[in-house]
Amino acid sequence: MTLAITPSSLNLISDERPFIDVRAPVEFAQGALPGAVNLPLMNDQERHQVGIAYKQQGQAAAIALGERLVSGEIKQARINAWQTYLTEYPDALIYCFRGGLRSQIAQQWLEEAGASRPRLQGGWKAMRQALCARIEAATLQPMLVVAGLTGCAKTTLINQLDNGIDLEAYAHHKGSAFGRRPEEPATQINFEHALAKRLLGLTGGLVIEDESRQIGNANIPLNFWRALQQAPRVRIEMPLDWRLEQIQQDYIIDLEQAYVARHGAYQGWQLMQQQLSNALVRLGKRLGNARLQRLQRLQVLAFREHAQGNSQAHEAWLAPLLTEYYDPLYRYHLEKQRESAPVEIHVGDWESCLAAARQWNR
Secondary structure, three states: OEEOOOHHHHHHHHOOOOEEEOOOHHHHHHOOOOOEEEOOOOOHHHHHHHHHHHHHHOHHHHHHHHHHHOOHHHHHHHHHHHHHHHHHOOOOEEEOOOOOHHHHHHHHHHHHOOOOOOEEOOHHHHHHHHHHHHHHHHOOOOEEEEEEOOOOOHHHHHOOOOOEEOHHHHHOEOOOOOOEOOOOOOOHHHHHHHHHHHHOOOOOOEEEEOOOOEEOOEEOOHHHHHHHHHOOEEEEOOOHHHHHHHHHHHHHHHHHHHHHHHHOHHHHHHHHHHHHHHHHHHOHHHHOHHHHHHHHHHHHHHHHHHHOOOHHHHHHHHHHHHHHHHHHHHHHHHHHHHHOOOOEEEEEOHHHHHHHHHHHOO
16 A cells, blocks of 8 residues: 655644654665654665665666565564554554655565555655645745844744744754754754744744854755745844843753753763864854954863853853854844845844734734
8 A cells, every 4th residue: 555645645744643764774864754763674785785786787686685685584673673663653654765666565574464554655755855845835925034143032032933933943953153962963854854844734924033044064945045035024132141141041051951961961061061162163263363262261261160050150251252253243144134125024122023023923
């Protein structure tokens, strides 16, 4: 049994149906469908050998080699893995790259083992095309951009809205030199799939943070990005001390907690320090050597104080980083934007911008 990919098939994504991705791990790592688990028919080495046989000897020889490589205990182990997953997720669907031979074989083996599950016709490729088409369609929807200096809690505002699109969450990155997170940054494909999934069901206006086109390892799709550049915007203006509190929370306290949760207290603390110190180094050319060395000294002192329980000590290097680097950079960015004449429908504090964003979508 196969399920054809139609526009309504995207309900499988929005409904968070589980998927069994039987492609090789190397393919899965490049990007998968949302909600998929990788339980491959062939591992990377097996797939490589079968691919060579296909190119040199044709399909029949490739199939015969695959049957020899994945047989006996290996075959049974693959079937057991699928059955175990289906025990917990009995409504899971099977897919491979194009919905062809690999998913057919997996489906057949499961049926022989007493488990009947449908596979996606057209597989990963067809569903990806449908997800990318949803992003393209979104370029025709009304958009509102939330702008403001670093530390104005733009992401927090976005996430207060039913129609907010948190691009940084989909990229697993907070969008600056200091924006890396403990988890791996999203691949381009997974970023696009997460964005498309969020867009499903949002038929009205979209509210999106003012971002560079590149966020971590991912680029905002070009036409979507162009639409953002022309969209009206609200601009948050908050004083420096308020912004420093936000940055302390996002880039110090929350970051430490995330690293500790993932790696344990000692290693998490070390990795968090390493990330923040490396981020300063990455800005070295733009900061200039003298300013970089000054901020590095202040950062080292802040880490010592932080280790004694005083995380507020980071203000000593965060404040000049904002006022001497990020604020002038953003003001330059703002002036360049004005040349393309995006309309600012509201400028004010965080609460008033939240109210303006909500009013815009009514």
